[in-house]
Amino acid sequence: MHDIIRSLLDTDLYKFTMWQTMLHRHPATQAEYTFVCRNRPALPLAQLLPEVNEQLDRLCALSFTKDELAYLGSLRFIKSDFVDFLRIFRFQREFIAASADGEALRIVAQGPQVHVMAFEVFVLAIVHELYCRRFDAAQALRTGRERLAAKIEALRGFTAEPPCRHPFRFFDFGTRRRHSAAWQREVLQTLQREASPWFSGTSNVMLAKELGLVPIGTMAHEYLQTYQATGVRLRDFQQAALEDWVQEYRGDLGIALTDVVGMDAFLADFDLYFAKLFDGLRHDSGDPVAWGEKALAHYARLRIDAHTKRLVFSDALDFERAFALYRHFGDRTQPSFGIGTYLTNDVGLAPLNIVMKLTRANGQPVAKLSDSPGKTLCDDETFLAYLQQVFDVAR
Structure with missing residues (x-):
């Protein structure tokens, strides 16, 4: 069986940007990440266990190459001391x-956060590719290519319409739930060749490097959730996280994620200071139109020109949803679309809805109060109720 992960760059950019911030701001944080499958797989995931363990062994034998470190160092927001840390970094098998668990698969990464936080995307890509190998690969490839061609035709038809004030732009967010590494590469090469006016880049750092694409990403839920357990007053954790981000990147990577405790609670903390400093916001749960309208109303209240800001939509998108959102918002702000599973795993087999989320930090539970039913994640009901009370959020 060949290695599914062959490079430690084969992950999302925001793993590196969060990693660097945690190394500089909270290097002693202890963390626990837990694998969850949200839907019912076509076969028991426990069947994959021997292969999962073999792939984890191989992952923990990898290290960054000189060429990979040079690429990371060429990104202006990556600092030299972080590159030096990565030069000696290697995953520790004892931490995962x-x-x-019956027919289910249980995976837990636990240890110093700066040593375990990068497991996430690799674990998800490994599990999903092993799962997909259980089915007809040739048929999946035929279906995937047919559907990709149809997507590009739909994209051409849509972009032939009169454009809104701001251009339509989308990018790949599909590493974590891809059908395979090879298929993700083929999809990106096809989009690069046939959809280049609208295709803006990828979250996958390895493919960005090798294909000459723009690497895209800023922060994920785990970044803000960690601040629920770093010693700041719980009510202040969002502002503490945003402030550390501002100090770390000084104007780079300016898209903030809004749904760790819901959009309303986020906007209550996203005051004029942050609204001016951040380039825009990312949507990942709840009604995207309602979310976007709240964002635009917030900018209007602060007397900020929304045409100077970007709204990034990234929740379970396909092109039809992206087109509808573009028509709705494209004349009022700069919309962008991060599309994941629909690009990298639309091959005729129902994909797994898998995540590997931060569940504890420094021995304390952390939580996400999602704007979408089923996305709230916390293993401690008492802390969840407390978080809801502090932020006055109904569940």
């Missing part, structure tokens, strides 16, 4: 354990 996979086991069977």
